[in-house]
Amino acid sequence: PNMLLKITKVSKRHDECKYIEEIRKFPDYEKYYAIPENKCFLLRPHDRFYEYLEKLVEMEKLPIFGGDLHAFFVNYAGKEDLQDSIAYLNDNHFSPIWHNYSDIMNFTTQIINAIRFLHDRKICHLDIKPENIMINDEKKQFRLIDFGFSSKEPFNDYVFDLRGTPGYF
Secondary structure, three states, X not given: OXXXXXXXXXXXXXXXXXXXXXXXXXXXXXXXXXXXXXXXXXXXXXXXXXXXXXXXXXXXXXXXXXXOEEEEEEEOOOOEEHHXXXXXXHHHOXXXXXXOHHHHHHHHHXXXXXXXXXXXXXXXXXXXXXXXXXXXXXXOEEEEXXXXXXXXXXOOOOOOOOOOOHHHO
């Protein structure tokens, strides 16, 4: 009940589980992040569930299909991401999240604390964007997700290449 199924394209450049065990060792990591469970399932194009997923999101034209997919469960961090919340606010001129300046300061403080938490432990997220910030509007909590491009000092693996989502480089 407190888990979400996440499905991503299999890529050598994007490994969401690379530093998960290390992050999991940090006290209070759940306060800032929603990370995958240990088990990761491989979905192949001929699998029935793969076909079901393609039909489910065919209007979205997602570029993840065409090869194997990783599927895993992530601890629940909220029912929408920051991108959805901003779109809702723009469309409806109202938001259950953003009422006043204090709400914006709360969000900013939580995200800065999450980034500092990682950086103090020598890990860079490298893909912070609205879609990777989940919102639990009942508790006014924000959590970072998707550590697929993250890197750890001495940064000998990812930092020297272009990584992340092109629109957010």
